Amino acid sequence: MALEEYLGAIVMEVDGQEVEIESLDVTVKTGRKLVKTMNKTGRAKGFSRGIEEIDLKVTAIIPLTGEPDWKKIEGALITIYPVSNGGKRTKYYDCFTIDVGAKYTVDGEAKRDLTMASLREEVA
Structure with a gap:
C-alpha cells in the first residue's frame, strides 16, 4: 500500500505579516433556502x-511580541497548501474579523479564537 500525502500547512497573512495558525474550520453556506408552500401534500x-x-473559525497562537490587533483585521489572506509542491492550494481572500476570544490552558500556549468571514475562495 502506497503512502498518502495530505495537506500540511495553513498560513495567514495580515498586512504582509505571517501569523501562526493552529486550526482552521471552514463552513460554506450555499445560500439555498427551502421554500415552503401550502399544498395538499404538506411538504416543501x-x-x-x-x-x-x-x-471561518481560526485559532491563532499569541506571539510574545508583535501581536496583531485581531479586532481590526480586514483584507487578510488565509492560504492552505501542501508541504510539497504537488497539491492544490486553497486561498481565502478578503478575510475580516467578526469575533475575538482568548483561550488559556495549563499545559499549552495562549491562543486567540477568531470568528471570521471571507469574501472569496479559490482553489488552484
Whole structure:
C-alpha cells in the first residue's frame, strides 16, 4: 500500500505579516433556502438560490511580541497548501474579523479564537 500525502500547512497573512495558525474550520453556506408552500401534500416543493457565505473559525497562537490587533483585521489572506509542491492550494481572500476570544490552558500556549468571514475562495 502506497503512502498518502495530505495537506500540511495553513498560513495567514495580515498586512504582509505571517501569523501562526493552529486550526482552521471552514463552513460554506450555499445560500439555498427551502421554500415552503401550502399544498395538499404538506411538504416543501423546492428551494431558492441566495448568496454564498464563507465562515471561518481560526485559532491563532499569541506571539510574545508583535501581536496583531485581531479586532481590526480586514483584507487578510488565509492560504492552505501542501508541504510539497504537488497539491492544490486553497486561498481565502478578503478575510475580516467578526469575533475575538482568548483561550488559556495549563499545559499549552495562549491562543486567540477568531470568528471570521471571507469574501472569496479559490482553489488552484
